[in-house]
Amino acid sequence: MRRRLPLSFVVLGSIGAAFVALPVLGLVSRAPWGRIAEILTGPGARAALRLSLEVSLLATLCSVVFGVPLAWMLARGTFRGRAVLRALVILPLVLPPVVAGVGLLQALGRRGIVGGWLERIAGIQLTFTTAGAVVAATFVSIPLVVLSAEAGFRSVDPRFERAAAVLGAKPGYTLRRVILPMVAPQLVAGAVLAWARALGEFGATITFAGNLEGRTQTVPLAVFQTLQTDQEGAIALSLVLVVLSICVLVALRDRITGTG
Amino acid sequence: MKRPAFVPVVVATLLVGGCASSSSTSASASGSGSSAELIVFAASSLTSAFNQIGSDFEAANPGTTVTFNYGSSTDLATQIGSEGTADVFASASGTAMDAVAKDPGVEDRTDFATNQLVIITPSDDPAAISSLEDLAEPGVQIVLGADGVPVGDYARLMLDQDGLTTQVMLNVVSNEPDDASVVAKVKSGEADAGIVYTSDIASNTDVRGVPIPSKQNVMATYPIAAVAASANAHLASGFVDYVTGSQGEATLKQYGFGPPETG
Numbered sequence: 045m046r047r048r049l050p051l052s053f054v055v056l057g058s059i060g061a062a063f064v065a066l067p068v069l070g071l072v073s074r075a076p077w078g079r080i081a082e083i084l085t086g087p088g089a090r091a092a093l094r095l096s097l098e099v100s101l102l103a104t105l106c107s108v109v110f111g112v113p114l115a116w117m118l119a120r121g122t123f124r125g126r127a128v129l130r131a132l133v134i135l136p137l138v139l140p141p142v143v144a145g146v147g148l149l150q151a152l153g154r155r156g157i158v159g160g161w162l163e164r165i166a167g168i169q170l171t172f173t174t175a176g177a178v179v180a181a182t183f184v185s186i187p188l189v190v191l192s193a194e195a196g197f198r199s200v201d202p203r204f205e206r207a208a209a210v211l212g213a214k215p216g217y218t219l220r221r222v223i224l225p226m227v228a229p230q231l232v233a234g235a236v237l238a239w240a241r242a243l244g245e246f247g248a249t250i251t252f253a254g255n256l257e258g259r260t261q262t263v264p265l266a267v268f269q270t271l272q273t274d275q276e277g278a279i280a281l282s283l284v285l286v287v288l289s290i291c292v293l294v295a296l297r298d299r300i301t302g303t304g
Numbered sequence: 305m306k307r308p309a310f311v312p313v314v315v316a317t318l319l320v321g322g323c324a325s326s327s328s329t330s331a332s333a334s335g336s337g338s339s340a341e342l343i344v345f346a347a348s349s350l351t352s353a354f355n356q357i358g359s360d361f362e363a364a365n366p367g368t369t370v371t372f373n374y375g376s377s378t379d380l381a382t383q384i385g386s387e388g389t390a391d392v393f394a395s396a397s398g399t400a401m402d403a404v405a406k407d408p409g410v411e412d413r414t415d416f417a418t419n420q421l422v423i424i425t426p427s428d429d430p431a432a433i434s435s436l437e438d439l440a441e442p443g444v445q446i447v448l449g450a451d452g453v454p455v456g457d458y459a460r461l462m463l464d465q466d467g468l469t470t471q472v473m474l475n476v477v478s479n480e481p482d483d484a485s486v487v488a489k490v491k492s493g494e495a496d497a498g499i500v501y502t503s504d505i506a507s508n509t510d511v512r513g514v515p516i517p518s519k520q521n522v523m524a525t526y527p528i529a530a531v532a533a534s535a536n537a538h539l540a541s542g543f544v545d546y547v548t549g550s551q552g553e554a555t556l557k558q559y560g561f562g563p564p565e566t567g
Contacts, residue, residue, distance in 0.1 A: 153492060153494050154493055172477035172478055172495075254478025254494075255479045269479065273451060
């Protein structure tokens with residue numbers, strides 16, 4: 045027998061669903077379908093799409109390269125201050141992105157505590173460069189890899205590691221051949237979420253890396269810029285992000301909602 | 305395998321993590337029942353000067369509350385046309401005022417201030433900037449307002465008229481969402497120079513201003529008027545008189561605005 049839901053819940057729930065669906069519906073209904081291909085293949089949009097792809101993939105790579113070992117430290121390490129470190133690593137998730145950008149400026153800007161040194165010694169400037177956009181995107185997306193990978197590492201029974209050790213495997217070998225294959229699904233999920241987050245990054249990027257076509261103007265920044273002069277163009281670009289986000293959610297649906 | 309513990313966090317992130325939008329207008333509906341409330345729509349570049357003028361006006365007219373709604377003049381003109389809640393409109397451009405003059409109409413329209421562009425550099429001036437031409441030197445890192453943002457449009461107009469567009473644009477490293485962001489990028493030393501309004505730096509001692517000669521500069525003229533549909537017509541024209549009067553002019557000067565052009 046089907047259970048009946050209380051009417052008040054149905055009403056409130058429907059309002060909630062409509063609230064989430066309406067902006068998407070708005071974008072779809074106001075999209076300039078007639079000239080969407082023309083807009084998205086225009087030089088500005090193409091540059092933004094290419095740059096977004098490049099920046100988000102590099103940010104994902106950095107997040108995995110540094111995030112997975114960090115997750116391992118958090119899952120298996122027994123050092124003091126581990127709880128503090130974990131809180132610190134999650135911080136970029138809850139920080140307003142513009143604050144992240146201001147923080148990055150103070151750390152890695154031309155006059156930042158590390159950035160000034162980088163420029164003097166190595167001649168490297170991150171602000172206003174594509175590398176800076178990658179840094180900003182990595183900062184906001186690395187927590188997703190760490191959290192996902194740490195949950196994966198924690199779900200692995202430590203007896204596997206002990207068994208491998210008893211059989212003569214060195215710790216590095218055990219990690220590569222036993223542990224990492226077991227947590228591969230979580231690593232992939234973390235990487236995909238990090239990619240989606242990096243793709244949507246706006247506040248930290250414009251604050252830290254600035255906004256210049258072909259160099260730091262990713263799709264979200266191009267949406268903002270286009271909105272100043274051409275609302276339809278901004279909607280067309282927004283739809284690209286909506287479609288990509290939906291693809292990510294569909295690909296990860298059982299991981300995010302817990303249902304099949 | 306047990307359910308991953310990160311699920312709630314992930315969902316929350318996807319909800320909040322998308323974008324930080326920059327909001328420029330904020331209308332605060334204050335005002336108590338017994339006192340008169342005057343609603344003034346004003347260009348965002350007037351924010352500091354008008355906050356000062358507003359409290360002076362309130363002090364001079366006990367029982368009056370002045371509420372400001374700051375934003376881009378073009379947006380404000382659209383809002384006045386569609387909502388009609390404004391008593392007074394102070395615009396950064398004549399065209400935005402023209403739109404309001406057409407619908408719903410204005411009274412007492414007066415040009416009350418001018419604003420010009422100025423070059424700003426960090427206080428230690430790392431790129432040795434002393435003129436517009438210096439912005440064309442190779443390697444100077446310049447930030448401007450973005451296309452479609454008034455301060456950015458004015459800067460491009462000026463560079464165009466001075467024949468410097470080609471060289472200077474090569475040096476532009478970022479197109480910022482508003483004048484405050486241009487100031488911030490220069491103040492922090494990330495950029496070597498930027499172009500903003502003189503009023504942006506009047507109260508700002510952390511950046512160095514390099515004046516641009518009038519013949520190279522462009523001038524923004526600010527008109528003010530009472531909106532025809534105003535329910536507080538008397539108070540509205542009183543406020544317009546105050547802004548265009550000697551006290552208003554003195555305050556505007558203090559905040560970096562020039563006097564209206566005569567003749």
